[in-house]
Amino acid sequence: MRREFWINTVLIGGLLGVVVLAWLLDEPFIITLSTKVVIFALAGVGLNLALGHGGLVSFGHAAFFGLGGYAMGILASHAQSFEPLQLGPLVIEGSKSMPVIWLAALAVSALAALLIGSLSLRTSGVYFIMITLAFAQMIYYFAISWPAYGGEDGLLIYVRNGFPGLNTLDPIQFFLLCAAVLGVCLFLVDRLVKSRFGMALEAARQNPQRVTSLGIDPYKVRLVAFVLSAAITGLAGAIYADLNRFVSPAMLSWQVSGEIMVFVILGGVARFAGPLAGAALFIVLEHFLGGLTDFWQFWLGLLLLLVILFARGGIIGFLAGERRHG
Amino acid sequence: MVETVLSLQGLSKNFGALAANNEVNLDLKQGEIHALIGPNGAGKSTLIKQIAGEITPDAGAVYFAGQNLNAVRSVKRVRAGLGRTFQVSSLITEFTVEQNLMLAVMGAQQRTFRFFKRFTQDATLRQQAQHHLEQLGLQGRSDVRVSQLSHGERRQLEMAMALALKPKALLLDEPMAGIGPGGTKEMTDLLARLKAQVPILLVEHDMAAVFALADRISVLVYGRIILTGTAEEIRNSPQVQQAYLGEEAP
Amino acid sequence: MSLSLFLEQVLNGLQFGVMLFVMAAGLTLVFGVMGLINLAHGSLYMVGAFACAAVAAATGSFWLGLAASLAAAALAGVIVEIVVIRRLYTRDHLDQVLATFALILMFSEGTRWLFGSFPLYLNTPEILSGPITFPGGFQYPAYRLAIIVIGFAVAGGLFWLIGSTRLGIRIRAGESDREMINALGIDIGKLYTAVFALGAALAGFAGALVGAIQSVQVGMGEPVLILAFVVIVIGGIGSISGALIGSILVGLTDTLGRTLLPLVFSTFMDNSAATSTGSALASMLIYILMAAILVFRPTGLFGARS
Numbered sequence: 046m047r048r049e050f051w052i053n054t055v056l057i058g059g060l061l062g063v064v065v066l067a068w069l070l071d072e073p074f075i076i077t078l079s080t081k082v083v084i085f086a087l088a089g090v091g092l093n094l095a096l097g098h099g100g101l102v103s104f105g106h107a108a109f110f111g112l113g114g115y116a117m118g119i120l121a122s123h124a125q126s127f128e129p130l131q132l133g134p135l136v137i138e139g140s141k142s143m144p145v146i147w148l149a150a151l152a153v154s155a156l157a158a159l160l161i162g163s164l165s166l167r168t169s170g171v172y173f174i175m176i177t178l179a180f181a182q183m184i185y186y187f188a189i190s191w192p193a194y195g196g197e198d199g200l201l202i203y204v205r206n207g208f209p210g211l212n213t214l215d216p217i218q219f220f221l222l223c224a225a226v227l228g229v230c231l232f233l234v235d236r237l238v239k240s241r242f243g244m245a246l247e248a249a250r251q252n253p254q255r256v257t258s259l260g261i262d263p264y265k266v267r268l269v270a271f272v273l274s275a276a277i278t279g280l281a282g283a284i285y286a287d288l289n290r291f292v293s294p295a296m297l298s299w300q301v302s303g304e305i306m307v308f309v310i311l312g313g314v315a316r317f318a319g320p321l322a323g324a325a326l327f328i329v330l331e332h333f334l335g336g337l338t339d340f341w342q343f344w345l346g347l348l349l350l351l352v353i354l355f356a357r358g359g360i361i362g363f364l365a366g367e368r369r370h371g
Numbered sequence: 372m373v374e375t376v377l378s379l380q381g382l383s384k385n386f387g388a389l390a391a392n393n394e395v396n397l398d399l400k401q402g403e404i405h406a407l408i409g410p411n412g413a414g415k416s417t418l419i420k421q422i423a424g425e426i427t428p429d430a431g432a433v434y435f436a437g438q439n440l441n442a443v444r445s446v447k448r449v450r451a452g453l454g455r456t457f458q459v460s461s462l463i464t465e466f467t468v469e470q471n472l473m474l475a476v477m478g479a480q481q482r483t484f485r486f487f488k489r490f491t492q493d494a495t496l497r498q499q500a501q502h503h504l505e506q507l508g509l510q511g512r513s514d515v516r517v518s519q520l521s522h523g524e525r526r527q528l529e530m531a532m533a534l535a536l537k538p539k540a541l542l543l544d545e546p547m548a549g550i551g552p553g554g555t556k557e558m559t560d561l562l563a564r565l566k567a568q569v570p571i572l573l574v575e576h577d578m579a580a581v582f583a584l585a586d587r588i589s590v591l592v593y594g595r596i597i598l599t600g601t602a603e604e605i606r607n608s609p610q611v612q613q614a615y616l617g618e619e620a621p
Numbered sequence: 622m623s624l625s626l627f628l629e630q631v632l633n634g635l636q637f638g639v640m641l642f643v644m645a646a647g648l649t650l651v652f653g654v655m656g657l658i659n660l661a662h663g664s665l666y667m668v669g670a671f672a673c674a675a676v677a678a679a680t681g682s683f684w685l686g687l688a689a690s691l692a693a694a695a696l697a698g699v700i701v702e703i704v705v706i707r708r709l710y711t712r713d714h715l716d717q718v719l720a721t722f723a724l725i726l727m728f729s730e731g732t733r734w735l736f737g738s739f740p741l742y743l744n745t746p747e748i749l750s751g752p753i754t755f756p757g758g759f760q761y762p763a764y765r766l767a768i769i770v771i772g773f774a775v776a777g778g779l780f781w782l783i784g785s786t787r788l789g790i791r792i793r794a795g796e797s798d799r800e801m802i803n804a805l806g807i808d809i810g811k812l813y814t815a816v817f818a819l820g821a822a823l824a825g826f827a828g829a830l831v832g833a834i835q836s837v838q839v840g841m842g843e844p845v846l847i848l849a850f851v852v853i854v855i856g857g858i859g860s861i862s863g864a865l866i867g868s869i870l871v872g873l874t875d876t877l878g879r880t881l882l883p884l885v886f887s888t889f890m891d892n893s894a895a896t897s898t899g900s901a902l903a904s905m906l907i908y909i910l911m912a913a914i915l916v917f918r919p920t921g922l923f924g925a926r927s
Binding site (some may be wrong): 096102104164168170171172174175176178179180182186187189190191192303305307310315340342343346347349350353354357 | 655912
Binding site (some may be wrong): 236 | 423441445449450454455459461462463464465466470473474475477479481482483484485486487488489490491493496532538565
């Protein structure tokens with residue numbers, strides 16, 4: 046535990062150090078790369094709640110990542126064109142304000158997770174994996190074939206959305222904003238894992254029959270965890286779309302589900318800073334291996350395979366030893 | 372007239388051609404221990420699962436406090452006051468003893484959806500958990516992980532968890548299995564003390580314990596109850612003797 | 622819509638369905654016998670298609686290509702099983718998903734390395750290139766008709782294999798009781814390799830057959846893989862009959878939905894809105910079907926009831 050604490054400190058300190066250095070040396074690209082690490086880590090923090098702590102192997106978290114992205118894209122595009130969004134009798138004004146967009150992304154992905162989760166959680170094991178994958182694919186195909194918001198081509202935003210009191214176009218300010226969001230989410234998830242609810246979730250992962258026999262409904266506990274998990278990943282999606290000023294069905298694709306899972310696994314399942322370590326390693330590999338060979342994903346696959354076969358705790362597990370429970 | 376807490380009426384369950392339970396009638400009254408015995412494969416587990424709500428009966432019904440439970444899910448049965456322990460120890464093995472009990476207290480309080488406060492700083496949760504630990508003499512083992520407990524201690528912990536729910540009836544599935552003679556003695560004393568608080572349906576292979584504890588005994592053979600009676604009546608029944616011939620002698 | 626167009630769509634749906642079955646059969650068999658979820662099954666489909674296209678281009682013979690697809694996919698299956706998969710049987714599903722996801726990355730990038738990013742084209746064989754004319758004048762491509770026939774033949778072959786051969790008996794024994802199979806003195810390692818190779822060969826075969834009507838490219842396997850998952854969820858894991866019914870249901874629903882839904886919507890909407898709404902809804906139809914079946918039968922149509 047002590048050791049993991051120090052590893053986490055070094056990890057977070059290292060990332061901040063890199064960014065400060067890049068800022069001093071005026072290297073905005075490195076800052077943007079670090080922003081990407083932070084956003085991917087946030088998506089991973091979301092999945093880690095369901096997968097690591099709840100044992101819910103969702104292979105469909107791209108659905109929430111992408112829905113968050115589209116929440117940003119749709120609101121911003123309506124604000125851009127000054128045409129409100131009409132949903133039957135409901136008229137929604139577009140918005141270029143991040144807090145509003147984030148709330149929308151949280152709500153949309155939570156709602157989708159409520160629907161998908163309430164069906165998927167009726168099953169377990171392999172069925173759950175395949176069904177979450179299938180539902181994500183459904184939303185993917187819907188996004189491709191629905192022409193109103195760009196269909197296959199996606200949706201471009203001209204200017205990054207704003208946050209009160211900040212200039213989000215300045216890379217360092219945007220990075221710090223993203224890092225703050227990640228910090229808040231890490232803190233909240235950490236408290237949640239150690240709360241009554243977290244205890245019930247962990248117990249439901251280990252022995253659902255036992256939990257039932259104590260008058261606690263594992264289905265409800267899991268559904269709430271799944272919804273919260275999806276909301277965090279959805280928030281990450283909205284911020285990621287803002288980073289790129291672009292959202293497309295690619296954000297909803299099954300590869301993205303796999304990649305979010307890779308962040309969690311490479312870093313270490315159910316570890317506090319696992320997703321951050323995993324996302325950082327992923328970006329470093331993409332950047333450096335990608336510079337050496339066009340086929341860097343082959344090596345990523347090989348690394349992932351070796352981690353799964355021989356180093357099951359991920360990076361943090363490898364460095365910090367066995368995970369302490371409770 | 373003593374109140375009937377739990378009653379099974381014409382309960383039947385088939386698995387393909389096999390009738391695991393065939394029109395089982397059985398009741399559990401306030402203040403008694405009612406033991407269910409029978410050779411292996413007689414359908415005791417199937418019966419327990421139907422009472423707990425893990426499988427639905429093909430015919431008949433389970434009544435608890437006068438209410439038909441057939442459409443009630445397992446978790447709601449527990450909340451209604453039907454406590455149970457499992458044949459094979461069923462605990463949260465990566466939790467400590469105290470954490471297991473805290474989970475049970477949480478179930479009893481029905482306050483699971485608290486997301487922020489650390490459970491380690493939850494005074495009511497800890498106090499009640501400690502209270503139940505003390506009742507079963509486990510207070511010294513509070514911080515031990517379940518995976519390091521002895522078999523007998525696990526059984527005690529399971530009992531403590533079942534009692535933490537303040538049940539109106541208890542289903543105990545072979546509580547004496549594998550706990551050794553000393554453990555059996557302790558468990559027997561505990562159950563004898565408990566029955567005034569909560570009526571117990573006891574499924575058990577240890578005949579000495581059954582005859583020492585049970586107010587009434589039902590014998591299940593090939594899915595049917597062939598006899599319900601006092602220990603004396605069961606001991607002297609030729610029918611029961613025959614059913615057990617070649618099995619363990621009562 | 623004319624009757625002949627409808628008939629054509631039904632046949633297209635059947636053709637799509639039987640190819641899904643050939644994919645899904647291998648997946649469901651591997652899960653039923655070894656308890657393994659294999660995402661790389663789509664990669665084996667791709668391997669088959671590439672092997673067929675490469676050999677057909679080199680030799681000029683589609684049939685040699687088809688034979689090569691079976692051989693290449695089976696060989697890839699055997700190698701992958703021995704090197705990676707057999708270490709995963711005792712692992713949880715999460716490890717299986719991730720390890721086979723890693724295999725997808727390796728297969729896809731490896732194939733791109735060897736063949737480049739551009740799609741390969743595979744022509745249908747000469748003898749099946751024209752249409753077949755039915756009595757009444759209705760025409761349908763001979764190659765697609767052949768796929769339907771081959772698909773049903775494979776289904777028949779599988780039912781026979783599992784129902785009445787020694788290998789089938791062992792497979793069924795392996796599904797019900799792993800201890801027993803050891804007691805029978807069967808080498809379980811070899812059985813698992815054989816089952817995995819069989820599933821791989823089927824996937825490769827399907828890839829080659831479909832490759833001739835679509836293009837052969839990296840990433841072609843995964844959409845089919847996910848549809849095969851939908852099929853298995855609908856049919857019930859481990860059930861070959863379930864896979865057959867599920868495949869045909871999915872094939873017909875998808876194909877007919879894409880044609881019929883826009884027409885249905887055009888009765889009360891203007892044309893362009895009907896086309897976009899109809900096709901968007903059609904793309905979701907099979908998932909809606911899956912959700913509906915899940916509500917009523919969480920373990921699928923032919924799955925064991927819990």
